Amino acid sequence: MELFAEFLIIGSGIAGLRAAAELAGAGDILILTKAEPREGSTGYAQGGIAAAVGPDDSPELHAADTLAAGDGLCDERAVGVLVEEGPRYVRELMDWGAAFDRDPGGRPSLAIEGAHSVRRVLHAHDATGREIARTLWARASSLAGLTAYDHALAVELIVEDGRAIGACFLDEDGGASSAYAPAVLLATGGAGRVYRETTNPPVATGDGVAMAYRAGAAVVDMEFVQFHPTALQVAGQPRFLLSEALRGEGARLVNADGDAFMTRSEPGGDLAPRDRVSRAIVRESERTGHPVSLSLELLDPDFVHERFPLISDACRRAGLDLARDRVPVGPAAHYLMGGVATDVDGRTTLPGLFAAGEVACTGVHGANRLASNSLLEGLVFGARAGRAMRTSTPGGGSRPPVAAPRPARGGAPALLRAREIQDVMWREVGLFRDRAGLERALAAIEPAWRAVDAWIRDGGPLDADGWRTASLLTVGRLIARAALRREESRGAHYRSDYARRDDIHWRRRSRETMKLVNW
Numbered sequence: 001m002e003l004f005a006e007f008l009i010i011g012s013g014i015a016g017l018r019a020a021a022e023l024a025g026a027g028d029i030l031i032l033t034k035a036e037p038r039e040g041s042t043g044y045a046q047g048g049i050a051a052a053v054g055p056d057d058s059p060e061l062h063a064a065d066t067l068a069a070g071d072g073l074c075d076e077r078a079v080g081v082l083v084e085e086g087p088r089y090v091r092e093l094m095d096w097g098a099a100f101d102r103d104p105g106g107r108p109s110l111a112i113e114g115a116h117s118v119r120r121v122l123h124a125h126d127a128t129g130r131e132i133a134r135t136l137w138a139r140a141s142s143l144a145g146l147t148a149y150d151h152a153l154a155v156e157l158i159v160e161d162g163r164a165i166g167a168c169f170l171d172e173d174g175g176a177s178s179a180y181a182p183a184v185l186l187a188t189g190g191a192g193r194v195y196r197e198t199t200n201p202p203v204a205t206g207d208g209v210a211m212a213y214r215a216g217a218a219v220v221d222m223e224f225v226q227f228h229p230t231a232l233q234v235a236g237q238p239r240f241l242l243s244e245a246l247r248g249e250g251a252r253l254v255n256a257d258g259d260a261f262m263t264r265s266e267p268g269g270d271l272a273p274r275d276r277v278s279r280a281i282v283r284e285s286e287r288t289g290h291p292v293s294l295s296l297e298l299l300d301p302d303f304v305h306e307r308f309p310l311i312s313d314a315c316r317r318a319g320l321d322l323a324r325d326r327v328p329v330g331p332a333a334h335y336l337m338g339g340v341a342t343d344v345d346g347r348t349t350l351p352g353l354f355a356a357g358e359v360a361c362t363g364v365h366g367a368n369r370l371a372s373n374s375l376l377e378g379l380v381f382g383a384r385a386g387r388a389m390r391t392s393t394p395g396g397g398s399r400p401p402v403a404a405p406r407p408a409r410g411g412a413p414a415l416l417r418a419r420e421i422q423d424v425m426w427r428e429v430g431l432f433r434d435r436a437g438l439e440r441a442l443a444a445i446e447p448a449w450r451a452v453d454a455w456i457r458d459g460g461p462l463d464a465d466g467w468r469t470a471s472l473l474t475v476g477r478l479i480a481r482a483a484l485r486r487e488e489s490r491g492a493h494y495r496s497d498y499a500r501r502d503d504i505h506w507r508r509r510s511r512e513t514m515k516l517v518n519w
């Protein structure tokens with residue numbers, strides 16, 4: 001199958017859908033999405049979306065918190081865009097029907113999360129992402145000229161004369177197809193699945209970063225992976241996220257003796273930045289030999305169940321009462337700060353290719369993302385990318401020539417299994433890193449990546465599992481290489497052998513571009 005449109009969007013989360021809304025009326029829009037249409041991190045987002053809309057807040061204050069969390073590495077221009085434009089886009093979302101919780105006066109009820117200095121997180125109970133996805137899908141469905149293909153796994157960008165002109169994808173039956181457009185947006189989300197322990201859904205395998213890197217686009221800041229401190233840690237249960245909003249409402253992290261240890265570990269206590277809370281949890285578990293738990297014992301149980309219905313249900317399924325029991329928690333990979341390098345309008349270094357949302361890296365989060373800034377990022381930079389795509393198409397509007405799609409099925413080179421990659425990434429490239437561990441990770445990943453990369457370059461066929469493994473290897477390798485290069489600790493990147501932040505040598509972002517020899 002060959003498909004043609006003016007605009008191709010890969011991914012149907014907040015970034016892809018908001019970009020689509022911006023493209024209304026500008027031409028035919030094609031969305032490819034690899035699973036069910038609403039599957040992706042957006043639909044699982046809990047705590048909320050940050051925006052300076054409260055009476056005690058301002059874009060300047062929001063910027064100051066974002067920059068502090070980013071630990072000296074944020075792109076200040078991108079931060080300015082996010083915090084200045086954020087409130088407008090959030091209000092627009094409400095105008096489109098997003099039903100965020102309201103206070104008794106009818107104003108949006110605002111929550112607080114780690115490292116925010118005031119309440120600024122709009123939310124819909126603990127299912128904010130579901131409400132935003134519902135709103136954006138309703139908006140997208142009303143657009144003339146928009147077609148969405150689900151179970152369409154994009155595997156490679158089509159590049160001609162140094163310009164992205166489309167993507168090859170596999171359909172549900174593994175058949176090879178191609179989609180062409182003069183402007184292509186990657187909105188494929190994150191890569192949490194490169195780690196064994198993650199809050200991310202199965203689709204988050206870093207495909208967008210892998211595709212862009214293979215096509216020669218620059219990727220940046222890949223060493224910065226955020227580990228959320230509080231994923232449910234019960235044997236046999238998924239690592240369900242226990243939102244930071246719980247601590248915003250008064251939940252405490254306690255050790256096996258019931259001691260609220262964060263107060264003595266960190267000046268910010270339970271609401272310190274995520275990287276610090278995550279490391280404190282691991283250290284406390286190692287010190288005591290017991291898991292750490294979240295305790296909501298001091299809160300009114302009716303309030304807890306009413307405010308956090310999804311999390312209450314997940315705990316119930318694990319045999320726990322969120323309001324009364326101590327709920328065992330531990331860190332899990334949650335968000336990729338790095339990604340495909342873009343400017344504030346989503347332009348990558350490859351002409352014709354745009355990126356927005358978690359797959360992209362504007363530098364807005366620096367070394368560590370402030371809680372609830374990611375949905376806002378998807379909204380603001382998704383819209384901006386859409387606007388830039390409207391004006392980017394090359395003159396003439398002619399259909400691009402048809403290139404041969406890659407075959408879809410067949411044997412693959414001997415790859416590491418996904419589980420082996422996830423294990424080695426968790427063990428060696430996780431919360432605590434050092435040279436020896438990073439070298440061990442690369443010794444395992446590099447040969448397998450080289451084999452699959454050569455296979456792909458030679459036009460070797462891969463099935464969906466093979467492509468997934470190729471993505472995990474590519475992204476895992478990029479994270480491990482960047483982590484090995486950065487000989488300091490900053491934000492989410494912690495090196496036990498270089499435990500201090502080193503502004504003299506390392507107050508700079510790290511960039512990697514594949515050398516496209518023989519392509």
Ligand code: FAD
Pocket residue numbers: 010011012013014015016032033034035037038039040041042043044045046047048049050128129152153154155187188189190199200201203204207208241334335356357358359371372373374375376378
């Ligand atoms: P996603 O929403 O992940 O969408 C990616 C899309 O790309 C999906 O449709 C996927 O199927 C598709 N896709 C991927 N690869 C391919 C491919 N190869 N071919 C075709 N399609 C593909 N952030 C906040 O700001 N506030 C929160 O409260 C919050 N809570 C969170 C809770 C959880 C459990 C998780 C996992 C994340 C949370 N985050 C939160 C982070 C935030 O949800 C994500 O960063 C954000 O939703 C990413 O949006 P996106 O549009 O970039 O990607």
Ligand code: SIN
Pocket residue numbers: 045046047048242243244245370371372373374
């Ligand atoms: C959470 O609800 O704790 C997640 C929020 C986020 O990832 O920003």
